[in-house]
Amino acid sequence: MPKFSVNQLEPGMKLAKPVMAKNGMVMLGEGTELTEIWIERIQDMDIHTVFIDGPTVQTLSMEEALSALDERFALVEDKPYMKNIKKIVKQHIEGLYE
Amino acid sequence: MSNIDPKVLRHRVESINTLPTVPSVLKRLSAVIEKPRITIVEISAFISNDPALTTKVLKMVNSAIYGFPGRIASVSHATMLLGLNVIKGLLLGVSVFELMQKTMSGLYEHSLACAIASRVIAQKKGMKEPEEVSVAGLLHDIGKVILTLEFAKEYEAAMGEAQEKRISIFEAEKNQFNATHADVGSWLAEKWRFPRNLVEVIEFHHRPALAKNAPMEAAIVHMADLLARARGFGFAGENFVPEINPMAFELLKLSDQDIQDVLQEMEDNMESAEDLS
Numbered sequence: 001m002p003k004f005s006v007n008q009l010e011p012g013m014k015l016a017k018p019v020m021a022k023n024g025m026v027m028l029g030e031g032t033e034l035t036e037i038w039i040e041r042i043q044d045m046d047i048h049t050v051f052i053d054g055p056t057v058q059t060l061s062m063e064e065a066l067s068a069l070d071e072r073f074a075l076v077e078d079k080p081y082m083k084n085i086k087k088i089v090k091q092h093i094e095g096l097y098e
Numbered sequence: 099m100s101n102i103d104p105k106v107l108r109h110r111v112e113s114i115n116t117l118p119t120v121p122s123v124l125k126r127l128s129a130v131i132e133k134p135r136i137t138i139v140e141i142s143a144f145i146s147n148d149p150a151l152t153t154k155v156l157k158m159v160n161s162a163i164y165g166f167p168g169r170i171a172s173v174s175h176a177t178m179l180l181g182l183n184v185i186k187g188l189l190l191g192v193s194v195f196e197l198m199q200k201t202m203s204g205l206y207e208h209s210l211a212c213a214i215a216s217r218v219i220a221q222k223k224g225m226k227e228p229e230e231v232s233v234a235g236l237l238h239d240i241g242k243v244i245l246t247l248e249f250a251k252e253y254e255a256a257m258g259e260a261q262e263k264r265i266s267i268f269e270a271e272k273n274q275f276n277a278t279h280a281d282v283g284s285w286l287a288e289k290w291r292f293p294r295n296l297v298e299v300i301e302f303h304h305r306p307a308l309a310k311n312a313p314m315e316a317a318i319v320h321m322a323d324l325l326a327r328a329r330g331f332g333f334a335g336e337n338f339v340p341e342i343n344p345m346a347f348e349l350l351k352l353s354d355q356d357i358q359d360v361l362q363e364m365e366d367n368m369e370s371a372e373d374l375s
Binding site: 001003020022023024025026051056065068069071072073074075076079080081082084085086088089091092093096 | 340344
């Protein structure tokens with residue numbers, strides 16, 4: 001789910017995470033569809049970004065992410081259970097790019 | 099090789115309240131939480147008297163790290179719900195986070211990811227107080243904060259050695275200090291009168307089989323630490339995934355699906371949790 005600056009919001013976008021006040025109280029719930037009025041209210045709160053539904057853009061390419069994973073596991077590949085743990089993490093990372 | 103005597107090191111760490119490198123907010127906090135018979139009311143008042151601290155605590159308790167997002171409106175509610183030990187840990191957590199960002203970039207994200215993973219595993223294992231395990235995950239590397247603050251040069255050397263020789267920061271610390279961040283963290287946790295279980299988890303998160311009172315909690319944080327590193331969240335001194343302790347892994351009995359779930363929960367919650375500072 002991508003993060004948007006409060007100035008980039010448009011009506012019709014859906015909140016992927018609740019909008020919270022500084023003290024952590026929920027002001028708008030997860031799944032709320034934004035309207036002009038909600039956007040105005042959000043801009044009047046002291047917050048900078050909100051989470052909007054949709055795929056997150058990964059900062060690394062999948063190849064880069066997987067080669068970093070290999071490097072992280074380099075010292076422990078052949079230790080007990082580590083092969084399986086690595087396999088699960090690898091599947092998880094690949095899943096982020098689907 | 100190191101020429102630091104562990105006794106001297108311990109003494110210096112325990113004098114945290116007078117160390118010039120430690121910010122005053124942490125000193126004040128340290129002085130409050132080490133009191134032998136501090137009550138929930140006193141700690142609640144201490145937090146409420148400091149607006150910045152109040153905001154941070156409420157933000158943290160309403161975050162994904164704990165199980166009740168967006169539902170806690172007041173400090174007194176939070177202290178009643180979470181209890182003294184969790185609140186003490188959490189206070190330290192919010193106070194050292196800023197330090198973490200200054201002293202070791204990425205340690206904050208690593209600690210958050212570990213706290214989230216610890217809570218999820220604790221819930222899967224049906225632990226009575228998943229929040230306590232989560233706080234243990236949050237604070238497991240607190241020793242690194244003090245070491246980087248007070249021994250910046252030596253710690254820099256340890257990180258350099260870890261990278262150069264391709265060894266863990268834990269091993270490199272032994273060479274530099276004759277002690278590790280796990281020792282340092284447990285000295286502090288004892289000084290702050292944390293419960294025995296939390297002290298043990300901090301002391302043995304690299305060697306969970308040695309935890310006598312809290313073997314399950316130590317195994318959980320050991321695993322959570324490993325998974326946070328495996329996924330690549332944050333930075334904790336070097337980038338290597340440590341070897342799992344087979345006894346801890348067998349004690350936890352996590353299925354492949356369980357591990358996938360933990361990774362997914364970390365993924366879902368890290369983005370929003372990073373806004374906590």
